[in-house]
Amino acid sequence: MWELVRTVAGQGPVPWYYGAAAALLSAGVLLGFASAFAGLASFVERRIAARMMSRVGPNRVGPQGLFQFMADGIKLITKEDLFPEGHDPILFRIAPYFVFAGMLGTFVALPFSARLIAADLNVGVLYVVAITSLVVVGIILGGWSSNSKWALFGGLRSAAQIVSYEIPVGMAILCVVLLTGGLSTQSIIAAQGGMPWNWFACHSPFAAMAFVVYLIAALAEGNRTPFDLPEAESELVAGYCTEYSGFRFVVFFFAEWANLWIMSAIATVCFLGGWRIPLVSVAETYAHGYWVALGCLVFAGKTLALVFVVIQVRWTLPRLRLDQMMAVCWKYLIPIAFVAVLGTMTWMVLLPWDSALGKALRGVVFLATLGLLGHLARRTVATYRADAAHYSRMAGQSLWYAPWRLP
Amino acid sequence: MPAELKDLAQLREMALPIAGETMVNMGPQHPSTHGVLNFLLVTDGEVMHRAIPHVGYLHRGMEKLAEEVPYHGYMPFTDRLDYLAAMSANQGYAMAVEKLLGCGVPPRAEWLRLIACELNRIASHLVATGTMAMDLGAFTPFIHWLREREVINDLTEALCGSRLTYHYLRIGGVGYDLPAGFADRTLRWLDHFEPMIDEFDRLISHNEIFVARLANVSPIGAAMAIDYGLVGPNLRASGVDWDLRRDLAYSVYPECQFEVPLGRGYRGVVGDCYDRFVVRVLEIRESCRLLRQAFERLPEGEIQAKVGRKLKLPAGEAYARVEAPRGEMGFYLVSDGGESPYRLKVRTGSFSAMSIIEALSHGLMIADLVALIGSLDVIAPEVDR
Amino acid sequence: MSGPLADRLRAQFPEAVTGPEQKGVPEAVQVAVGALPEVCRFCRDDSELDLQALSCLSGVDYPDRIELVYHLISYRRKHELVLKVRLDRDRPQAPTVAEVWKAANWHERECFDLLGVTFAGHPDLRRLLLPDDWVGYPLRKDYAPPTEYHGMSHHRADPLRPVAPEVHAGGEVPRAR
Numbered sequence: 001m002w003e004l005v006r007t008v009a010g011q012g013p014v015p016w017y018y019g020a021a022a023a024l025l026s027a028g029v030l031l032g033f034a035s036a037f038a039g040l041a042s043f044v045e046r047r048i049a050a051r052m053m054s055r056v057g058p059n060r061v062g063p064q065g066l067f068q069f070m071a072d073g074i075k076l077i078t079k080e081d082l083f084p085e086g087h088d089p090i091l092f093r094i095a096p097y098f099v100f101a102g103m104l105g106t107f108v109a110l111p112f113s114a115r116l117i118a119a120d121l122n123v124g125v126l127y128v129v130a131i132t133s134l135v136v137v138g139i140i141l142g143g144w145s146s147n148s149k150w151a152l153f154g155g156l157r158s159a160a161q162i163v164s165y166e167i168p169v170g171m172a173i174l175c176v177v178l179l180t181g182g183l184s185t186q187s188i189i190a191a192q193g194g195m196p197w198n199w200f201a202c203h204s205p206f207a208a209m210a211f212v213v214y215l216i217a218a219l220a221e222g223n224r225t226p227f228d229l230p231e232a233e234s235e236l237v238a239g240y241c242t243e244y245s246g247f248r249f250v251v252f253f254f255a256e257w258a259n260l261w262i263m264s265a266i267a268t269v270c271f272l273g274g275w276r277i278p279l280v281s282v283a284e285t286y287a288h289g290y291w292v293a294l295g296c297l298v299f300a301g302k303t304l305a306l307v308f309v310v311i312q313v314r315w316t317l318p319r320l321r322l323d324q325m326m327a328v329c330w331k332y333l334i335p336i337a338f339v340a341v342l343g344t345m346t347w348m349v350l351l352p353w354d355s356a357l358g359k360a361l362r363g364v365v366f367l368a369t370l371g372l373l374g375h376l377a378r379r380t381v382a383t384y385r386a387d388a389a390h391y392s393r394m395a396g397q398s399l400w401y402a403p404w405r406l407p
Numbered sequence: 408m409p410a411e412l413k414d415l416a417q418l419r420e421m422a423l424p425i426a427g428e429t430m431v432n433m434g435p436q437h438p439s440t441h442g443v444l445n446f447l448l449v450t451d452g453e454v455m456h457r458a459i460p461h462v463g464y465l466h467r468g469m470e471k472l473a474e475e476v477p478y479h480g481y482m483p484f485t486d487r488l489d490y491l492a493a494m495s496a497n498q499g500y501a502m503a504v505e506k507l508l509g510c511g512v513p514p515r516a517e518w519l520r521l522i523a524c525e526l527n528r529i530a531s532h533l534v535a536t537g538t539m540a541m542d543l544g545a546f547t548p549f550i551h552w553l554r555e556r557e558v559i560n561d562l563t564e565a566l567c568g569s570r571l572t573y574h575y576l577r578i579g580g581v582g583y584d585l586p587a588g589f590a591d592r593t594l595r596w597l598d599h600f601e602p603m604i605d606e607f608d609r610l611i612s613h614n615e616i617f618v619a620r621l622a623n624v625s626p627i628g629a630a631m632a633i634d635y636g637l638v639g640p641n642l643r644a645s646g647v648d649w650d651l652r653r654d655l656a657y658s659v660y661p662e663c664q665f666e667v668p669l670g671r672g673y674r675g676v677v678g679d680c681y682d683r684f685v686v687r688v689l690e691i692r693e694s695c696r697l698l699r700q701a702f703e704r705l706p707e708g709e710i711q712a713k714v715g716r717k718l719k720l721p722a723g724e725a726y727a728r729v730e731a732p733r734g735e736m737g738f739y740l741v742s743d744g745g746e747s748p749y750r751l752k753v754r755t756g757s758f759s760a761m762s763i764i765e766a767l768s769h770g771l772m773i774a775d776l777v778a779l780i781g782s783l784d785v786i787a788p789e790v791d792r
Numbered sequence: 793m794s795g796p797l798a799d800r801l802r803a804q805f806p807e808a809v810t811g812p813e814q815k816g817v818p819e820a821v822q823v824a825v826g827a828l829p830e831v832c833r834f835c836r837d838d839s840e841l842d843l844q845a846l847s848c849l850s851g852v853d854y855p856d857r858i859e860l861v862y863h864l865i866s867y868r869r870k871h872e873l874v875l876k877v878r879l880d881r882d883r884p885q886a887p888t889v890a891e892v893w894k895a896a897n898w899h900e901r902e903c904f905d906l907l908g909v910t911f912a913g914h915p916d917l918r919r920l921l922l923p924d925d926w927v928g929y930p931l932r933k934d935y936a937p938p939t940e941y942h943g944m945s946h947h948r949a950d951p952l953r954p955v956a957p958e959v960h961a962g963g964e965v966p967r968a969r
Contacts, residue, residue, distance in 0.1 A: 053550035149431045153453075153773070225544055226616055229774070316610070318617045319544030321774040322453055383609075390602055463921040470906075471930055633844045633867065636895025649867045726848070726863055726874070737848045739861065750931075752850035754863075762898040791921055 039069035088145035096251035098138030124185035143240035154239025158230030171337035172214035189274035197366035206343030218263035264306035442787025458768035473751035486572035495731035497576035502727035515708035516580035531732035580711025622675030636759035639734020644670035645678035680782035757789035820874035849899035
């Protein structure tokens with residue numbers, strides 16, 4: 001975005017209104033993108049969940065049910081604006097917006113492609129990690145100001161969870177920062193390569209460990225199962241947002257679905273090479289518009305793949321109890337993240353990026369990861385085939401019959 | 408007022424939290440209490456000090472109603488005692504009346520009763536294990552089980568016209584004979600269903616998180632289980648080898664071969680929530696075995712003994728026990744020679760299961776309470792009748 | 793018909809236990825009220841009776857008495873026994889057996905709730921199934937249901953027409969407690 005401002009304003013000091021206009025423009029674009037994604041993510045999640053449950057999912061509103069999220073949005077916006085008895089008038093109203101701001105603020109530093117970034121802050125990832133902490137404030141406020149003990153439970157659980165899991169997130173990103181030598185998101189991407197074995201995830205076993213730690217911790221940051229205790233539907237109805245209705249409720253869930261994109265995008269940027277296209281250098285990507293567009297697609301593709309994984313994990317696993325969740329964070333993830341940081345530092349020193357041994361070992365890690373994924377894929381295919389055989393035996397035989405066809 | 412009676416004011420004082428405790432109401436409407444049950448939780452943060460149950464939201468006066476309704480007419484009421492195990496409730500009541508009446512049941516009817524009850528047991532355990540998974544956050548296995556249960560519902564609809572509250576059994580037999588093709592379709596469904604149990608196991612039963620949530624949570628020892636009157640899968644999961652179908656056998660169960668799964672501390676301690684879960688999954692498999700045997704050995708014949716439309720039982724009393732999916736259901740029937748029972752008392756498994764929760768609740772976390780209620784398979788209509 | 797269990801019990805408590813109550817299985821004996829806790833403890837602890845569990849505790853309202861019926865079962869020995877206790881209908885009181893079998897705790901509460909039998913020594917005797925401020929004992933034969941509960945009447949002139957709850961002077965709608 002700053003490049004655009006420079007192009008318009010020319011050299012020399014930039015008048016304030018150019019900067020303000022640029023900020024508003026980028027805020028608008030990002031808000032639009034976040035909204036669109038949040039809505040579509042809610043729809044896609046319901047369809048994926050349904051397919052996993054042998055159901056169909058929403059398919060009535062619009063082609064293939066695509067406008068379901070709009071129908072939900074309209075319904076929620078037109079709902080009565082309820083206020084629980086004894087609520088705190090100011091805090092109850094502003095709590096959702098803290099969550100919203102905390103979520104939307106991270107889009108600023110996300111590099112959608114080579115030149116497509118709202119602001120290439122030189123403290124990029126630090127800024128991202130910091131601003132997601134605003135979410136905690138919003139959740140605690142929402143839970144407390146609802147004047148409901150169940151909401152309070154949800155809020156406090158969530159606060160403990162998010163604050164705790166910021167540490168593994170930070171340390172995993174610290175590995176990446178060490179490898180890059182800087183905090184800016186674009187520089188992190190530039191430090192990686194286009195090919196998979198040049199990604200940071202395959203840089204060393206320790207970086208791979210950091211990647212896994214980041215994924216797990218990001219699930220917890222986003223209140224997704226198996227860490228969705230704060231909004232455990234079976235226990236607390238909706239946790240900290242139980243007492244909210246209408247538009248404020250939408251804002252909370254909007255933040256959760258947009259968070260899907262954020263956690264996957266940060267993982268992509270830090271570990272999976274961001275918008276780097278194989279065989280195309282950074283300078284070339286900056287130079288040509290078509291590479292920029294392709295980079296955007298690459299980024300979106302990688303992010304959406306991770307979003308799919310996150311959704312699938314949600315509908316497969318049960319949720320952890322509070323003390324188990326804390327144990328996972330403090331007793332497992334943080335020590336592993338420590339080891340990952342130290343190991344990455346050692347690896348960097350002993351096996352620099354350009355050395356032959358370094359390259360060879362990166363290839364080994366890449367092959368090992370590929371092997372693991374291949375093993376998972378083989379098991380999936382075997383299960384699929386067994387199920388297909390089982391169901392094909394039943395094909396054509398209806399197991400049940402309409403009761404009005406009783407002989 | 409005698410000293411033992413506590414009035415409401417005294418009780419409220421007892422339950423008042425001390426400083427630092429919170430009193431939360433896990434109210435009658437809650438996604439994971441099974442039915443309309445209320446718990447008053449006195450907690451210190453997440454850890455509970457006491458969980459005081461309040462029941463009675465679903466009290467419909469079934470026992471008082473029995474005194475007004477003729478014997479034949481009370482059968483649909485027994486469906487509603489436990490809507491997920493309606494066939495077993497029907498059977499218990501029918502057995503009590505038949506004991507007092509002294510009438511026998513034709514062999515084909517006995518086998519049909521067995522088929523109905525075992526099919527119902529599978530359906531009930533599907534709900535029990537599925538809701539356990541759902542209460543812990545895994546929604547997918549529950550929906551898979553509902554998909555399987557749809558077939559059972561359709562089969563029973565073909566059998567007796569109803570998907571949930573069947574009124575299939577009658578005094579002296581059953582109400583309808585099998586429709587043509589029923590055996591074939593049920594056996595084909597069993598061929599499809601038994602691998603589905605394996606799939607369910609792969610999906611959730613061995614999942615690390617699931618096991619971590621359930622293993623070593625609220626273990627109930629055998630002595631405590633017997634003392635509190637737990638029955639059925641809860642009792643067997645605590646290690647007590649007792650199954651009414653084998654030990655005080657009724658109907659045609661003596662002629663069948665089946666195992667009785669016991670809790671063995673599969674992943675934790677004997678009698679913890681995971682054992683109660685595994686016992687139910689294993690019982691589903693055993694019921695499939697029983698169904699196959701029943702279809703092989705089903706004899707021809709009548710389906711109901713001749714008992715007359717207006718039934719007057721001789722004076723006396725009878726107590727009949729059946730192994731319902733939630734444990735032993737006991738029907739204590741007292742007759743004074745009239746057209747309706749003089750007194751009918753129904754003893755259900757969930758009643759005792761509900762009473763043990765308060766004793767187990769100290770030191771449990773709220774999330775564990777949800778797991779405990781699910782593992783004990785408490786159903787509100789059984790508790791309140 | 794007297795069986796081995798009833799005989800053994802009668803031998804142990806000759807004054808308190810009488811019977812047989814009726815023909816048939818399971819065996820049934822009559823127990824005097826005062827001796828109930830000792831008899832129950834003996835039933836549970838004796839190695840031959842070994843009646844580990846209380847299956848069912850019922851109260852029956854006869855014209856001249858209220859009878860408590862205890863169905864006991866032994867899992868190890870696979871036999872059952874029935875104890876019956878006659879209580880005075882005007883002041884039905886019995887000692888509790890909640891210390892012998894904890895299952896009796898809730899069964900006795902239900903008996904108190906629906907029949908009005910008070911159990912001496914019960915740790916927590918209060919209503920179970922009905923609301924705490926209910927008046928009357930429904931399972932008694934002479935129970936007349938109240939015509940209203942907290943301002944909600946049982947009778948409606950026209951069942952097809954919904955009834956709005958009465959609003960009191962303070963503008964508060966009365967809530968059922």
